[in-house]
Amino acid sequence: MKKFNKLKSIPAHIPLMNIDTDMIIPKQFLKTIKRTGLGKSLFYEMRYDESGKIIKKFILNNEPYSKSQILIAGKNFGCGSSREHAPWALLDFGIRCIISPSYADIFYNNCFNNGILPIVLDEQIIQDLIEYSLIKKEIEVNLETQEVFYGNKKINFDIDPAKKKRLLEGLDNIGLSLKKIPSIEKYEKDLKKQKPWI
Amino acid sequence: MPKTLYDKIWDDHLVHQEADGTTLLYVDRHLVHEVTSPQAFEGLRTQGRKVRRPELTLAVPDHNVPTSDRTKGIKDKQSKIQVDTLRKNCKDFGINLFDVNDKRQGIVHIIGPEQGFTQPGTVIVCGDSHTATHGAFGSLAFGIGTSEVEHVLATQTLIQKKSKNLRVNVNGKIPIGVTSKDVILKIIGTIGTAGGTGYVIEFAGDVINNLSVEQRMTICNMTIEAGARAGLIAPDEKTLKYFKGRPMSPKGENWEKAVQNWKKLFSDKNAIFDKEIEINGNEIEPLVTWGTSPQDVSPITGFVPDPEKENDKDRKAAMYRSLEYMGLKPMMKISDIKVDKIFIGSCTNGRIEDLRLAAKLLKGKKIANNVSAMVVPGSGLVKQQAEEEGIDKIFKNAGFQWREPGCSMCLGMNEDQLSSKERCASTSNRNFEGRQGRGGRTHLVSPGMAVAAAIKGYLSDVREIN
Numbered sequence: 115m116k117k118f119n120k121l122k123s124i125p126a127h128i129p130l131m132n133i134d135t136d137m138i139i140p141k142q143f144l145k146t147i148k149r150t151g152l153g154k155s156l157f158y159e160m161r162y163d164e165s166g167k168i169i170k171k172f173i174l175n176n177e178p179y180s181k182s183q184i185l186i187a188g189k190n191f192g193c194g195s196s197r198e199h200a201p202w203a204l205l206d207f208g209i210r211c212i213i214s215p216s217y218a219d220i221f222y223n224n225c226f227n228n229g230i231l232p233i234v235l236d237e238q239i240i241q242d243l244i245e246y247s248l249i250k251k252e253i254e255v256n257l258e259t260q261e262v263f264y265g266n267k268k269i270n271f272d273i274d275p276a277k278k279k280r281l282l283e284g285l286d287n288i289g290l291s292l293k294k295i296p297s298i299e300k301y302e303k304d305l306k307k308q309k310p311w312i
Numbered sequence: 313m314p315k316t317l318y319d320k321i322w323d324d325h326l327v328h329q330e331a332d333g334t335t336l337l338y339v340d341r342h343l344v345h346e347v348t349s350p351q352a353f354e355g356l357r358t359q360g361r362k363v364r365r366p367e368l369t370l371a372v373p374d375h376n377v378p379t380s381d382r383t384k385g386i387k388d389k390q391s392k393i394q395v396d397t398l399r400k401n402c403k404d405f406g407i408n409l410f411d412v413n414d415k416r417q418g419i420v421h422i423i424g425p426e427q428g429f430t431q432p433g434t435v436i437v438c439g440d441s442h443t444a445t446h447g448a449f450g451s452l453a454f455g456i457g458t459s460e461v462e463h464v465l466a467t468q469t470l471i472q473k474k475s476k477n478l479r480v481n482v483n484g485k486i487p488i489g490v491t492s493k494d495v496i497l498k499i500i501g502t503i504g505t506a507g508g509t510g511y512v513i514e515f516a517g518d519v520i521n522n523l524s525v526e527q528r529m530t531i532c533n534m535t536i537e538a539g540a541r542a543g544l545i546a547p548d549e550k551t552l553k554y555f556k557g558r559p560m561s562p563k564g565e566n567w568e569k570a571v572q573n574w575k576k577l578f579s580d581k582n583a584i585f586d587k588e589i590e591i592n593g594n595e596i597e598p599l600v601t602w603g604t605s606p607q608d609v610s611p612i613t614g615f616v617p618d619p620e621k622e623n624d625k626d627r628k629a630a631m632y633r634s635l636e637y638m639g640l641k642p643m644m645k646i647s648d649i650k651v652d653k654i655f656i657g658s659c660t661n662g663r664i665e666d667l668r669l670a671a672k673l674l675k676g677k678k679i680a681n682n683v684s685a686m687v688v689p690g691s692g693l694v695k696q697q698a699e700e701e702g703i704d705k706i707f708k709n710a711g712f713q714w715r716e717p718g719c720s721m722c723l724g725m726n727e728d729q730l731s732s733k734e735r736c737a738s739t740s741n742r743n744f745e746g747r748q749g750r751g752g753r754t755h756l757v758s759p760g761m762a763v764a765a766a767i768k769g770y771l772s773d774v775r776e777i778n
Binding site: 223 | 327328332347350351355361364368375393394397440455457458460462463467468469473539540562567569573605629630723724732742750
């Protein structure tokens with residue numbers, strides 16, 4: 115997994131709450147057996163019309179936002195299905211960081227497994243950030259110090275220390291858990307005794 | 313210290329815990345389907361890793377399989393590749409697979425309980441958000457992403473942090489015509505799609521106790537639509553009766569031992585919940601959704617709401633967007649909404665009891681001229697059972713299509729989709745924009761309400777159907 119440390123980008127803003135995983139990546143793109151190549155289909159129904167033509171007014175279809183690595187969105191971002199195709203599509207498009215007042219549970223976890231940083235900030239602060247984003251200037255995210263810089267302002271964000279560590283170091287969760295095999299084996303031995311039907 | 317049901321299952325599955333609460337949780341049962349697993353198996357191959365406990369995993373293709381005749385294979389190239397890939401992965405890694413033409417094939421959350429693979433007190437995961445369904449049997453069940461699927465395959469564990477405890481008490485008695493679908497829609501309409509975020513919800517109260525286990529599954533199934541990690545219902549005598557004699561249920565001495573264990577699965581009397589919510593069952597009416605979020609509910613006797621009366625600016629904007637997408641006007645009568653399609657099926661409402669209820673209302677009637685309607689049984693065994701009871705004939709005589717099992721139009725990955733602006737009364741779980749097909753308009757309803765809409769051609773009150 116790619117490490118995450120610092121990021122500078124002009125943020126793109128999608129002013130909607132409850133952006134669901136069907137919006138992020140519609141069902142027809144879930145037929146892939148790969149993790150890559152989904153970026154062009156990100157937000158498909160908002161980006162392309164029914165004949166497949168680009169919808170000009172959608173933010174990600176416009177410079178400089180078509181190169182944004184930071185996405186600002188309304189609350190409960192990523193609600194709906196567990197499809198990891200949603201973070202894969204965001205990542206493949208180039209998004210490495212999302213800023214929202216809140217996220218759906220499964221999506222939030224999926225981000226960390228793909229090197230994407232989902233930042234939670236108050237709606238008030240996000241409003242200020244959105245206004246700043248309109249002048250098309252970069253903002254900076256620093257995970258190590260848990261800070262977002264924009265203009266002459268600096269704001270702090272909270273993050274679970276274990277999740278932060280995994281992102282900073284790009285750690286492989288499975289590799290780490292496999293180091294706990296002795297604990298797993300012990301659990302399984304006890305399980306066999308206590309619940310032989312499992 | 314008194315514990316909640318969630319506390320008990322959680323504590324029972326701790327393999328390792330860090331000082332900060334990060335926990336390695338043991339997974340007893342893992343369900344796998346064709347859409348969210350290929351990349352996980354590929355990851356194992358790349359790293360040279362094995363499946364730790366293949367016998368604890370069960371695989372089935374369900375999401376993108378056609379629901380028309382498939383004895384001659386799957387026509388759609390990409391769908392075929394995914395199903396073939398699942399078949400190969402199961403063979404290579406030694407995993408039990410119910411293949412497309414196996415009688416036991418069906419929607420992953422229907423076949424798990426049907427086979428007795430699902431069991432009380434277990435931790436069950438699947439790369440699908442509606443895994444919450446299995447919580448109806450007192451198992452801690454939740455959806456995971458593909459990276460986590462790979463983690464479970466490799467280690468039979470999952471890295472988790474504990475959620476908070478929320479109890480939703482539904483007391484009283486639900487009126488005639490009201491089903492568990494209406495109960496869960498009512499709950500989501502009350503707490504909102506993010507109302508359960510950060511929690512595991514335990515459903516309790518008279519109404520829940522009086523439901524059959526299949527009806528309880530509908531409640532837990534849609535817990536994710538309220539944002540919660542999982543939904544739980546304490547097992548009782550009905551649960552035990554349900555599991556006795558199922559193919560993968562414990563047998564003989566093990567059955568007795570399991571039952572002793574399962575009887576301890578309830579929240580202790582003084583257990584502390586971080587939050588409790590009361591819902592009055594007496595006041596629940598048959599509900600429908602009018603918008604593009606499962607929280608957008610209205611009684612069938614009600615009206616499409618007016619966004620102007622909403623104070624929250626973001627919510628107001630979301631309501632306007634929903635109404636435009638749905639092609640509805642504020643304050644129009646819900647029962648004036650004309651429908652084009654009817655879909656009965658999905659992991660929410662595709663079980664035999666759902667089909668029986670629908671057939672009972674439909675018997676001897678015809679669907680309206682303006683609608684086309686389909687029933688997609690949740691599994692091959694549900695289909696077989698229904699055919700033995702003559703339920704298929706009732707549907708077919710009324711004008712419904714009787715299809716092969718799968719997820720079908722719930723998510724429209726196969727050819728069962730809505731066209732743009734087509735309006736559907738659907739027994740599924742999500743009414744998101746584009747969910748059932750680009751531009752398609754979904755109204756979530758119970759199976760009885762789907763039948764009422766099919767007969768009248770409009771969203772209609774099931775209580776008016778004899």
